[in-house]
Amino acid sequence: MDRDVLQVLRKDNPWLESPGNLQRWLRGHLPHPLVPRTMVEQRRGRWTQADKAHLIVGPRQAGKSTAVWSHLATRPEPVLFIDCEQAAIRAWCRSAPLFLADLETLGAEPTALLFEEVQHLQEAGLFLKGVVDRKPGVEIFVTGSSSYHLRARTRESLAGRATRTRLLPFSLAEVTRDLEHEPPALRRAHQEERFERHLVFGGYPETWLSESPRDSLTELAGSIVLPDTSDLHRVGLPEAYRRLLKLLASQVGSLVNVSEWSSVLGISRETVLAYLDRMEDEHLVARLSPFAGGRRSELIRRPKIFLVDNGLRNWLSGDLRPLEHIGNPGPLFENWAFTELDKALPADALLHYWRSTSGTEVDFVIAFSDHLVAVEVKADPMSRPRLPRGCRSFADAYQPARLVVLNRSLEYSGRLGETELIWTTPWRLCEKVFGFPS
Numbered sequence: 125m126d127r128d129v130l131q132v133l134r135k136d137n138p139w140l141e142s143p144g145n146l147q148r149w150l151r152g153h154l155p156h157p158l159v160p161r162t163m164v165e166q167r168r169g170r171w172t173q174a175d176k177a178h179l180i181v182g183p184r185q186a187g188k189s190t191a192v193w194s195h196l197a198t199r200p201e202p203v204l205f206i207d208c209e210q211a212a213i214r215a216w217c218r219s220a221p222l223f224l225a226d227l228e229t230l231g232a233e234p235t236a237l238l239f240e241e242v243q244h245l246q247e248a249g250l251f252l253k254g255v256v257d258r259k260p261g262v263e264i265f266v267t268g269s270s271s272y273h274l275r276a277r278t279r280e281s282l283a284g285r286a287t288r289t290r291l292l293p294f295s296l297a298e299v300t301r302d303l304e305h306e307p308p309a310l311r312r313a314h315q316e317e318r319f320e321r322h323l324v325f326g327g328y329p330e331t332w333l334s335e336s337p338r339d340s341l342t343e344l345a346g347s348i349v350l351p352d353t354s355d356l357h358r359v360g361l362p363e364a365y366r367r368l369l370k371l372l373a374s375q376v377g378s379l380v381n382v383s384e385w386s387s388v389l390g391i392s393r394e395t396v397l398a399y400l401d402r403m404e405d406e407h408l409v410a411r412l413s414p415f416a417g418g419r420r421s422e423l424i425r426r427p428k429i430f431l432v433d434n435g436l437r438n439w440l441s442g443d444l445r446p447l448e449h450i451g452n453p454g455p456l457f458e459n460w461a462f463t464e465l466d467k468a469l470p471a472d473a474l475l476h477y478w479r480s481t482s483g484t485e486v487d488f489v490i491a492f493s494d495h496l497v498a499v500e501v502k503a504d505p506m507s508r509p510r511l512p513r514g515c516r517s518f519a520d521a522y523q524p525a526r527l528v529v530l531n532r533s534l535e536y537s538g539r540l541g542e543t544e545l546i547w548t549t550p551w552r553l554c555e556k557v558f559g560f561p562s
Contacts (some may be wrong), residue, residue, distance in 0.1 A: 125128060125138045125226040125533055128212035133230070136205045140232055147200045154195040155333065160458055162468075164191045167289050171195055177252045182291040183407035183432060183520050184269040184348055187329045192238060204234040208244045217245050220254025236263040243268040249282050256285045269406065292407070293327035293433050295467045300551055317549040320447045323460050323550075326435020336474065337435075338444055345439040348408070364391050365399050372409055373440035375495040376459040377487075379426045380411060407432055409444055410466065415476035415489040428477055430462040457503035460488060461530055462555065463500065466555040484514040487525075490557065496524035497557055505533035509547050511540070519543050527554050 139146040171178050180188045196203050204227070208211055217223055217239075227234075238257070242248045248266075254377075256264060290358055300318050303311045325337040332342035349369055359365045367389055382401075386393045403409040411427040431437040437459055447453060462475075465488055473492045479485035488499040499517050506529075515527055517541050524546045535542050536547040548556045 125229050126212065126216065129216045129226070132210050132212050133204070133370070135444055139202065140230060143202075146202060147197075150193065150200070150203065151198040153190070154197060154392075155329070157188060158190075158194060159196070159294060159329070159332075160301065161187065161291070161547050162295065162298060163289060163291055164195055166532065167195075167287075168195060170287050171265070172263065174261050174263050175256065177256050177266050177286045179282075179286050179288045180268045180291055181268050181288065181407075183293065185328055185330060185344055186270070186291055186293050186407075188291050189240060190329070192267065193290065195214055196236060196238070196265075199237065202232060202234040203238055204232070205238050206242065207240045208242050209240070214244055214302040215245070217251050218247065218375045219242065220251055221257055222257055223251070224254065233260065238267075238562070239267045240267050241269065243265045253285060255284055256282075269327050269456070273494045292463070292467045292469045294322075294329060294332050295327065295464055295554070296322050296551060297330060297468075297554060299327065303324060319550045321448055323434055324444055324458060326433040326438070327431060327463075328435060331435055341435050341439055341444070345436050346401065347438065349440070359399070359402065361391065361395070364389050364395070367395065368399050369403060369408065370440045372403075373431055373437045376430050377428060377455050379431050408436070410462070412475065412477055413461065415478040415491065430459050432463060432466070434460045434463060453503040454501075458501045460550075461488065461499065461501045464553055465551075465557065468558055478518055480517065486514050486518045489518075493514065496522055497528045498524045499557060500527070502529060502531045504531070506531040506553065507534065509534065509538065509545070518539075528553070
């Protein structure tokens with residue numbers, strides 16, 4: 125084994141020389157307090173499969189590594205941590221047979237391998253395929269923040285040999301779970317407080333757990349919006365890239381308008397499209413496609429634009445004011461609703477919006493294999509149930525199983541023909557839409 129590789133492994137895996145400290149080392153990777161992640165609980169059973177590589181992807185700093193460590197720390201078994209950002213490790217992870225032969229010289233028998241930020245490997249897919257095929261019985265975990273690199277370097281090679289988990293910043297349900305045993309009045313007050321913080325500062329773990337969320341978000345966002353050094357070739361105009369991201373933050377919930385953005389920024393349409401692709405690959409923005417039910421009077425082509433975290437959106441917009449000081453909270457609330465629905469979206473469902481050519485619309489439509497759920501977002505408090513015109517039009521056309529009106533105060537239910545009508549608050553959104561907390 126190369127001396128530089130061994131030095132990195134010894135530094136990152138002190139249990140190799142002190143096996144008695146293994147459990148302490150595992151738990152040392154967990155933050156305090158640890159916020160349980162819903163996705164980890166849902167995937168724990170699949171992650172015990174030792175014949176696959178388990179890919180965990182998502183935005184930078186969203187807690188991907190912590191999610192894996194929280195899983196691994198539940199059992200006192202050896203884990204070899206492999207940091208793919210290190211030059212020596214990148215050179216080492218080019219040949220699966222040589223890599224595995226070197227592992228045997230360590231004299232340790234790890235039951236799991238954790239490859240951190242695997243997008244830095246030149247041939248990640250071929251390498252991981254070789255490790256999976258040649259190392260049966262060992263769990264393999266892989267984290268990465270760039271969907272572009274992971275698609276380019278793992279898709280073909282890992283077909284049938286990998287599971288994929290997308291981990292996004294904290295959901296509101298995750299950061300309010302500890303309130304469930306509080307008295308109802310206190311619980312409601314704390315839910316409202318945490319919702320307003322989540323709405324403004326978002327759910328990135330570092331920011332959420334910070335006592336100074338504004339400062340934390342400023343530092344975090346500044347690093348997130350800069351192109352990753354491994355991806356600079358895809359961003360030839362960094363300043364235009366950042367200006368586009370700020371423009372998108374100011375237009376969340378609007379239809380994608382490449383021609384307008386190209387004109388405003390003074391760059392080509394092709395460059396705008398390329399940067400949009402990269403922003404999606406880096407889990408910064410998302411394009412939401414329209415629901416097309418086959419009627420001529422519908423928009424069926426132009427997607428809407430959203431950011432994947434409200435804190436990032438607000439930082440880019442230069443507005444981190446409390447909710448009560450925001451004159452038009454509609455776009456802020458709609459973007460927040462998108463992020464929550466996106467985090468909780470089941471594998472068998474697709475998220476859309478709906479708009480007719482006459483201008484009536486529904487903010488979100490969740491298409492399951494056998495039914496539809498529509499969601500309309502109203503930023504203002506409601507004192508009585510009112511059904512917007514777009515919701516009635518959609519219900520008449522498609523008879524969704526449920527139609528949910530998200531608002532800040534009213535809990536109510538009713539019926540419109542075969543459609544269940546639900547007015548609900550932010551902390552119950554995913555429960556009412558999907559039937560479970562996000």
